[in-house]
Each structure stands twice: as C-alpha cells, then as structure tokens.
Amino acid sequence: MASKLTANGVYEGSRIILPEHREAYLAQEALQRRRGKPVLDEQEMQHIEEAIFESYQECKSVTLTVFSPFDDEVLRGVVTSIDKPSRQIKLVRGEEDYSFIKIEEIINASI
Template sequence: MASKLSENGIYEGSRLILPEHREAYLAQEELQRRRGKPVLDEQEMQLIEEAILESYQDCRSVTLTVFNPFDDEDIRGVVASIDKPNRRIKLVRADEDYSWIRIEEITAALL
C-alpha cells in the first residue's frame, strides 16, 4: 500500500492554484514570448522610405509590415500624409479608416 505522502497521496493530490498565481504565471509566459525589434540596415530603410514616398506621390496602395513584440501586423492602404518632424505617416485604409504609424516601427513595405 502506498504512503499518503507520496505517489499521489493526500498531500500530492490536494494541490491548489490560486487565481492570482495563475494570472501571474500566464503574464510571465506572455512576457517570455516577447521578441526584440529587428535591426534594419541602411539599404532596407531606404527601400521602405522610397515605397512610402511613391505611395504618397502616386496615391498607390502599399502594404506595410508594422513591428509588434508578439506578432507583426500587415496593414494595406495609401499614404495620405507624411509628418517629417515626428517621423510618422498617415495611412488611409480602404474603409476610410486611417492610422498614424511611426516610421521606426515599419519593418517592410511592398507596393
């Protein structure tokens, strides 16, 4: 006969997890999945800026990949405004919704 202190006895089988501990554990797991922002070289940044400028001048649609610590986001739209002092652009989507995107957060641009 097994002891009550081992092999899933009384003490082993009566473990509880408090909701606060579970939330803290899940938050810690979420932080560990974060990833760092990729470092772009000068040529890649120049290609991104050229695609943004071409979209602005010709009113062409562009797909931007915006960095997110957990999952990158692809946004498609037309560049409506360029804010040079703050280094951000105003991207208007098909449903007339717009968003301001910082140029430093863009990791790729496709026309």
C-alpha cells in the same frame, strides 16, 4: 511504512492553484512570448522610405508590415501625409479608415 511526501501522500494529493497564481503564471507566459524588434540595415530602411515616398507622390497603394511584440500587422493603403519632425505617416485604408504609423515601427514595405 510509506512516506506521506511520496506515493500520493498529503502533499502529493493536495495540488491547488489559487486564481492569483494562475493569473501571474499566464502573465509570465505572455511576457516570454514577446519578441524583440528586428534591426534593419541602412539599405532596408532606404527601401521602406522609397516605397512610402512613391505611394505619397503617385497615390499608389502600398503594403506595410508594422512591428508588434506579439504579432506583426500587415496594412495596405495609400500614404496621404508624411510628418517629418515626428517621423509618422498617415495611411488611408478606406473612405474613413486611416492610421498614423511611426516610420521606425515599419519593418517591410512593398508597392
């Protein structure tokens, strides 16, 4: 006689996923896809700060890569102000489109 636990028995054939369990599973999967912020050495940080300062001084367009746990964001614009105490910059991307970005969140910069 076959067991009910194998060969499509009672437990094998009754696989139901509750909506709460599905949501919890998807949330756990999203957390596992998170990645850590890369550690930049002193030379890379200096390169980023020089690019920001050059954009600020000469009103040149700069391309910044801003860290995000799931996907990095690439922004292009002109740095119009640098707030040293809070270590933030104001990046203007158009007529009325601007962003405040923390310098610690920038992982790459190029003119």
